[in-house]
Amino acid sequence: MSTLILIPARLASTRLPGKPMADISGRPMIVHVAERARESGLGRVVVATDTEAVRDAVQAHGFEAVMTRTDHESGSDRIFEALSALDPGGKVETVINVQGDLPTIDPETIRAALRPLEDRAVDIATLCVEIHRDEEKTNPNVVKVVGSPLSDTRLRALYFTRATAPWGDGPLYHHIGLYTYRRAALERFVSLSPSPLEKRERLEQLRALEAGMRIDVEIVQSVPLGVDTVEDLARAREILTSA
CATH class of the missing domain: 3.90.550.10 (Spore Coat Polysaccharide Biosynthesis Protein SpsA; Chain A)
Incomplete structure (x- = not known):
């Protein structure tokens, strides 16, 4: 590609x-x-x-x-x-x-964001890391991915939320806001109006899910340092x- x-x-x-x-x-x-x-x-x-x-x-x-x-x-x-x-x-x-x-992102982390597009059915790819600290599980500034496992290193995204989700035993995943788009998917995405859940959660990626676009998520090992x-x-x- x-x-x-x-x-x-x-x-x-x-x-x-x-x-x-x-x-x-x-x-x-x-x-x-x-x-x-x-x-x-x-x-x-x-x-x-x-x-x-x-x-x-x-x-x-x-x-x-x-x-x-x-x-x-x-x-x-x-x-x-x-x-x-x-x-x-x-x-x-x-x-x-x-x-x-x-500025400190590992180049391998960038490469990981391209891998889900090996599946032609995927429109957008992004990244996540398993959450291990309890305080991050309830922190609304730590966005969580709710996804269906496709393999040990990949999820199909069903939802993104600031809440603690999903409920029950099992891992929670911290979303990393680095995206890879197919060209047609990016063009479609920016043509869409902000969606109801996007506005409610203040998470832009929900616009794509509400429009029926597929987002797959590669699981990596660490969250890159964002300088804020x-x-x-x-x-x-x-x-x-x-x-």
């Missing part, structure tokens, strides 16, 4: 303003994310941004960047605009959306400085 890795990046973060440009070992955080994506070896890597400073920094470090509108409500809308600009002829078959605040706070940034700097 022809694969394009897109990394949406915007400066307007309320908890950590300007975070794509935050310095980590002499390079902006967004450049570290692009480096991890390139190390996955899956294909072309492009940063999609609405800010010239981000574009210029990315290009200065040898990566591609594309400008997108400032009024997108979600990263999915931003990457679809970028895809349309970068590949108007429709040659790209799959798009991987890697969040721009994951000053403390997260300090941890990322520690990890990448000692690497």
Whole structure:
């Protein structure tokens, strides 16, 4: 499959303003994310941004960047605009959306997000990790995947929720918001209006499930560090400085 890795990046973060440009070992955080994506070896890597400073920094470090509108409500809308600009002829078959605040992500984790699309029936692929800490099981900020097991390493998603689910004995899974889309699935997804359960749970991926799209979930071993706070940034700097 022809694969394009897109990394949406915007400066307007309320908890950590300007975070794509935050310095980590002499390079902006967004450049570290692009480096991890390139190390996955899956294909072309492009940063999609609405800010010239981000574009210029990315290009200065040898990566591609594309400008997108400032009024997108979600990263999915931003990457679809970028895809349309970068590949108007429709040659790209799959798009991987890697969040721009994951500077320490293991390239193998990115590769794992492509595997469920080996099944032609799957529209969208994503990732999860088994939850082992009790406090995470009841934390609404830890999104859970409710899924039907397909193998030891894969689920078919039935629902995503902030609640503690499913009930009863057995593992619970923490959803990781890294997505791989078939091109047609991404195009359909961004054409849909926000769905009732999406608005209720505040989880965009429910729009796809409510529309009858199939999402399969690869089970990986660790949650990548998302940089949302000053403390997260300090941890990322520690990890990448000692690497």
